[in-house]
Amino acid sequence: MTTRYTVAEKGKALASNPPALGPPRLRMRAPDFDPTDLIKENSLTLVGRLTNTREQRMSAVLPYLARKWNLDASSGSDLGNGCFQFRFNREEDLRDTLHNRPYQYGRWMIIIQRWEPVISQTFPSQIPFWISLRGIPLHYWHEKVVRNIGLELGELETYEVTKTLARVRVIVDGLKPLIMEAAMDYDSGEESIISLEYENLGSHCTNCYRLSHLQSQCSERTTTVLTEDFVSEQLKDQRSSTPPQPKARETREPVERHTKPFQQRLDRHGRAFGNRISSTTLHPPGPRNKLSPSSFYQNNPRTTQRQKDSNPYNYSSPPYTRRRHNNQEDRHGDGSSGESKRRSPVLQWKAKSPLLEQEPPRQSVGRNLEAVDFPPSHEQPTIEEVMEDIREATLQYINCPDPMESAARKQRVLQSEMNGDVEEAATRILQASTSSGMARSETLLIADTSIAVAQVDTAADNSARPARKRGRPPKPSERRATVRNHIDT
Structure with a gap:
């Protein structure tokens, strides 16, 4: 007998409630009352926002701004979501603080704005900047042009035009990307690109130009990189699908082989090379060996013949060798040295040559000093x-x-x-x-x-x-x- 399961038991029932996209939320309605007194009480309040909550800690920003504005530490408080507030006692202090904007902490911008009775998730968001304008044509270097550019960029506070400088102070939205270039059209149908340089601008993203992150953390850059990778993979697939084209055979000229002897070859000037210069003439003469006389090398027929053939200056220098000058038995113990049965030459002592015996005997260093450098004095003192x-x-x-x-x-x-x-x-x-x-x-x-x-x-x-006695010396007295x-x- 087969058992039948219901839809609920099988787990195939449809979900009655959609999955939640966030934490549970309670919706309610605010009561009706007159907030006039609270608006007056908060008229001297500044509201700020941190642009990068990862790098800027609220616990460190509040004491820093309190010391900078000469306020009590208790006057600032955290409002949540990266926002804070400061209460001032005088209108002049509040205006001076707004006039000195923008502010930074940890090389990241801080948005400061006067409190307004508005309800918005994007408040505060306004931040003023002095923006220098580069690229305006000289025949359009006029106050009207500069003022028009400031009005197009945002809320214009003031502007400044000199012979060498043009800049505007504009309040921009700090939560949106910054505008770095502007194109100006003229009546002639031409256009010019004007670059904008923000003064006192802190760290920002050089890809999307937002104030909240760096380029390495930009989400738009990740999308761009994925798109580039996808395009590169498509190109690779296309290249692999197409058959490879045969390469054209390169034609090389035959290399000229020298069949003539070296003495008959000609250089680029048409002159013959001549006889080769022996490399032995380039070596300096070696030191004189006093232990083994030079007659050993002079009497050797191999060295004598080599010197006569290669050295036109009759250069006599012993050949360099690494062989040991002593009798060595063969590895097999029979006294032979393999197939060649050669033995290394053995040094023997011989008498000095007559030329060496005719040399005058050398004097010691002490005798030479006494005879030359320090002669004895025979003068009688007066x-x-x-x-x-x-x-x-x-x-x-x-x-x-x-x-x-x-x-x-x-x-x-x-x-x-x-x-x-x-x-x-x-x-x-x-x-x-x-x-x-x-x-x-x-x-x-x-x-x-x-x-x-x-x-x-x-x-x-x-x-x-009196005569001194042996023993201890007398006392000082x-x-x-x-x-x-x-x-x-």
């Missing part, structure tokens, strides 16, 4: 020079950072000069330089030594300062007392 050196040494001896020690040294130098020790030291230096031929550079050392000896002798004669006693004596 008494004035010795005394000058002693004075310099004395000044260096007196200069001491410790004032007490410096005063003590001055006293010793004075005592030495009074006793004639300085003249005696100079005489000894002259005698020593005459007898041994010492250089003048040792004068300072001898002078310093003589002064030290004189100081020791003077100290021993005067017996003013004892040292000062000793120096003071020495100066007094």
Whole structure:
């Protein structure tokens, strides 16, 4: 027994309600009342709209505009759908804000308009721009022409015409595409294209010229790209359906082959090439090898014959090779090197040639410096020079950072000069330089030594300062007392 199902059970019943295109919506009617008081209360209110809600956040735009217009943060509020409002306290502040339009945030335009008691989804939408006009003929550069262009573009506020500039301030609809060009017709039947440049224009789409998105997000561009792809596919199908046309055979001239020898060939001037130049003459001579004498390469018949055949300048340079100059056994171990059974040449030591033995022996660097650059000085210093050196040494001896020690040294130098020790030291230096031929550079050392000896002798004669004992140095107080006693004596 077969079972029969109803239409509802089969699921083939017609839908009673069409599918909803959006969220559920409740429709109601506004009550009747007089809104005159609310209209007066909102007479000093500005209403704004964000052109790109993806890039402009309402929570950041409201504080930014409040600081820019010197208003309280609580005076602005979000109205939804990308719209907001600001309440002003004075009419002058509201007019100044409207006069400084247009405004931007994040390089995107903001539509600002004075509130009006209208009910529209496109309010606010008006935004003013200064538009520069390019392309007006010079014999039509007149105020009437500029004013007429402004009236055609939108609501004209003002215009400006100078000898070099023509621009209009027009309020345009910010929700529609911007007009970037205009065609002007003349009585003669001709026309001219006038380009429009919007001042202070932020980011916009360069495809549809709307203020709400970029070119990469333009829906019209996607449609255009799909259409172009479709056309390109149709063209490909047409090309694939048509049989390919045979290509015309290209005729090439036969290439001339050189059958003559190189010496008999002619250049473009009709002159013969002549003999080839050997490439070995272009290489510079190599360094001289002192370990292996040149007789090895000169006695080699292979290199000698090669040099005679190829080098007209009798150039003697050893051939370059990468082979090792030692005995190598064969891979098979029988001492042979395959079919050719060749062995690499072995370097052997030979005596120097007579030409090398005749060369004068070289001198060391030190001997050369002593003989040429720094010859020994045999001049005998004078008494004035010795005394000058002693004075310099004395000044260096007196200069001491410790004032007490410096005063003590001055006293010793004075005592030495009074006793004639300085003249005696100079005489000894002259005698020593005459007898041994010492250089003048040792004068300072001898002078310093003589002064030290004189100081020791003077100290021993005067017996003013006791002999220094071994161990720790005396205390500062004892040292000062000793120096003071020495100066007094």
